[in-house]
Amino acid sequence: MKKEIKFSLIYRDMWQSSGKYVPRVDQLKKIAPVIVEMGCFSRIETNGGAFEQVNLLYGENPNTAVREWTKPFNEAGIQTHMLERALNGIRMFPVPxxxxxxxxxxxxxxxxxxARSFCGLNDHRNLELSIKYAKEAGMISQAALSITHSEVHTVPYFMSVVDKAIEYGADEICLKDMAGVGRPATLGKLVRAIKEKYPKTIVQYHGHSGPGFSVSSMMEVARAGADYLDVAMEPLSWGMVHPDVITIQEMLKDEGFLVPEINMNAYMEARALTQSFIDDFLGYFIDPKNRFVSSLLIGSGLPGGMMGSLMADLKGVHNVINSVLVANGEHELSEDDLLVKLFDEVKFIWPKLGYPPLVTPFSQYVKNVALLNILQLVKGEERYSMMDNNTWDMILGKSGTLPGTLAPEIIALAKNSGKEFYTGVPQDAYPDVLEKYRKEMIENNWDFGRDNEELFEFAMHEAQYRDYKSGAAKTRFEEEIENAKNQNSEKKSFFKMKEKQSPNRSAYPKEKANESEAIAAFLLYSLNYKPKSVIEHSNPENNVWNTIGFWRNILNVVVRYNSKDIEISYACSKNGNYEIQIGGEIINAKIEYLNEGEIDISVNGKKLFASVSAEKDGSFKVLINGQEFLMSRNDMLFEKSDLEDSETGIVSAAANNLYSPIPGKIFKLNVKEGDKVKKGDVVIVVDAMKMENNLVAKKDSVVKKIHVNLNQMVTGNFLLVELEDIA
Known part of the structure; x- marks a missing residue:
């Protein structure tokens, strides 16, 4: 008798492996009946992961979205499943x-x-409560193995996790190959071992296409006895996502398996609807590179599912690294150069961090450590000097037991930092909190919702839920969409400016420029000009707006003029128009022409020509109608000559100042001006790359000046805090 293989459509993961957002509830309701009509899916992944959180970012209610999205499948008898991260629930850090x-x-x-439950560390203790709670709620409990490939991740290792999951009462087992790096033969051996020991247990395979193993892996697990395979469909199949159902169905049919037929008319309709969602707005947040398969992922083991966020983070750090290299008189890195360095650094640090499986959230932790290590090494700092608290929790055992052994230097770093290793049950470190949230909801007169679903959402995603309730999330999302559309229309605008002929300046006003006009000219020149040698070897899209990301709408810089630090806010809007706030004055400016050492701008409709030249002391001379202005940007990295006396080689106090290493948001300020700090004290925390990044004092110092406020968005290299030596 032919073995039957059933398919599950990973519609949620298709989107979240491609980009930042998922379709709105109205779009999901539109496509659900068409997916049902396709007739080939026994299961649909509907929610979990970041689905609920993304709905809050829209300013929409995730509880409504899940109910409306699952309803058509419930009525059709198609099973729905969600993804959850055991101890971390449906967020990136532990949940009570x-x-x-x-x-x-x-x-x-x-x-x-x-409920598909996985622990990123494969610690069965974290799965125990997931299995228990899912079954108590009447759900099918599917315990997932976080698949990765290393010397410690063997078939016996994974079987030890399976044994405990079955002991706890798991109904099914999933092989969650998030990075797609599981080797096909090994995956087949693992499925065969599960089926031989637990023949009645359903086994489902989930594997991303990124490194190129996925089709072969699906054949191997099917031959070994797998029951369900996770698949995708056009236009979001392949690349960093999943194989297309058509390919897998035809392959298995040829091998002699019993597989469902596909209603191709419905497939094409669903394909067209999905494309319409992309065209509507979701495409603005999908990196085209996620459409490609890359064998480079095999060595690093990073999951294809996080490549969307990885590429965004890479762009955010890329310009910062190149700024440091240029300041040191070294050649810049291309984006591809940096990507290879990142993969190499991941391979280097992964075993030293105890081989955590590279799945969410631990893949994010390892990637961030690697990326920030590269930045710190370029700056002459040490590795592991910018690890966030969540990464430390993983290292210290608060998230579970690491599969491998920590390197001696990591253990020494923990001890030297005064950190203690945790050996207890991870869940015990996080006390219950529902009563606190229930009390606040009563005080705010907020509805608990059906089945306490609003209470749950508030407790699970507190910050996002507050923004949803206040309306801030909706406003921010609408601004983000507008900025994304504007950015899309402005692609390659920098090069178009370069191709223009020098304008006729004879009609420009000849009167003296004021301070604000000079600052505007200098600011726009410093933000947008790159030397020709840099342009020829860089990505055309690596301008400041791509670097800082879609969501950072208003930015701040500090310009020094006449011995004063002038804080400036600016935003770029449609067609390259800038709104710049200098003190209480708001001016509108636009670049008319840009070339080496010169810029033409219109300021509140008045056209000006400025020549810009660098001075030996690191400042810039801005010349407008014969009038000179000397200024500099304090948010930019100091040149080496600014930090070091050329004769004595002594590093100045400026070397101790704290700069934002990457674009992000000021999450926490632990000091005020005049405070004394000791070497290693956390002075400020920058929220970036989904992590809270601690910036510490490099030596005992006094806080001279703080240049930022809480929740302020900053670019990379932004001067955050000035520190001076203790007298």
Whole structure:
């Protein structure tokens, strides 16, 4: 008798492996009946992961979205499943037990049948409560193995996790190959081992296409006895996502498996609808590179599912690294150069961090450590000097037991930093919190929602839920969409400016320029000009707006003029128009022409020509109608000559100042001006790359000046805090 293989459409993961957002609820309701009509899917992944959080970022209610999205599948008898991260629930950091327990009750009530639970460290203790709570809520518990490839991740290793999951009562086992780096033969051996020991247990395989193994892996696990395969469909299949259902169906049919037929008319309709969602707005947040398969992922083991965020983070750090290299008189790195360096650094640090499986959130931790290590090494700093608290929790055992052994230098770093290793059950480190949130909801007169779903959402995604309730999330999202559309229309605008002929300046006004006009000219020149040698070897899209990302709408810089630091806010809007706030004055400016050492701008409709030249002391001379202005940007990295006396080689106090290493948001300020700090004290925390990045004092110092406020968006290299030596 032919072995039957069933398919699950990973519609949520298709989107989140491609870009930042998922379709709105109105779009999901539109496509759901068409997916049902395709007739080939026994299961649909509907939610979990970042689905609920993304809905809050829209300013929409995720509980409504899940109920409306699952309803057509429930009515058609198609099982729905969600993804959750065990100890981390459906967020990136640990969740108290009472919130985890409520999650399963809420999701079952919302129409979700199966809870796919994975622990990124494969610590069975974190899976135990997931299995227990899912079954108590009436859900099917599917325990997932976080697949990766290393000397410690063997078939016996994974089987030890399976044994405990079955002991705890798991109904099914999933091989979650998030990076797609599981070797096909090994995956086949693992499925065969599970089926031989637990023949009645359903096995489902989930594998990304990124490194190129996925089709072969699906054949191997099918031959070994897998029951379900996760698949995707055009236009979001392949690349960093999943294989297309058509290919997998035809391959298995040829091998003699019993597989469902596909209603191709419905497939094409669903394909067209998905494309319309991309065209509507979602395409603005999809990196085209995610459409490609890359064998480079094999060595690093990074998951294809995080490549969207990885490329965005890479761009954010790329310009910062190149600024340091240029300041040191070294050649810049191309984006591809940096990507290879990142993969190499991941391979180097991964075993030293104890081989955490490279799945969410631990893949994010390892990637961030690697990327910031590269930045710190370029700056002459040490590795591991910018690890965030969540990464430390992983290292210290608060997230679970690492599969491998920590390197001696990591253990020494922890001890020297005064950190203690945790050996208890991870969940015990996070006390219950529901009563706190329940009390606040009563005080705010907020509705708990059906089945306490609003209470759950508030407790799970507190910051995002507050922004949703206040309307800030909706406003921010609408601004983000507008900026994304504007940015799309402005692609290659820099090069178009370069191709223009020098304008006729004879009609320009000849009167003296004022301070604000000179600052505007200098600011726009410093933001947008790159030497020709740099342009020829760089990505055309690596301008400041791509670097800082779609969501950073208003930015701040500090310009020094007449011995004063002038804080300036600016934003770029449609057609390259800038709105610049200098003190209480708001001016509108636009670049008319840009070339080496010269810029033509219009300021509030008045056209000006400025020549810009660098001085030996690191400042710039701006010349407008014969009038000179000397100024500099304090948010830019100091040149080497600014930090070091050429004769004595003594580093000045400026070397101790703290700059934002990457674009981000000021999350926490631990000091005020005049405070004394000791070497290693956390002075300021920058929220970037989904992590809270601690910036510490390099030596005992006094806080001279703070240049930022809480929640302020900053670019890379932005001067955050000035520190001076203790007298």
């Amino acid at each position: 037990a009472d919130v985890r327990k409520l999650m399963y009750k809420v999701k079952k009530a919302q129409g979700v049948d199966i």
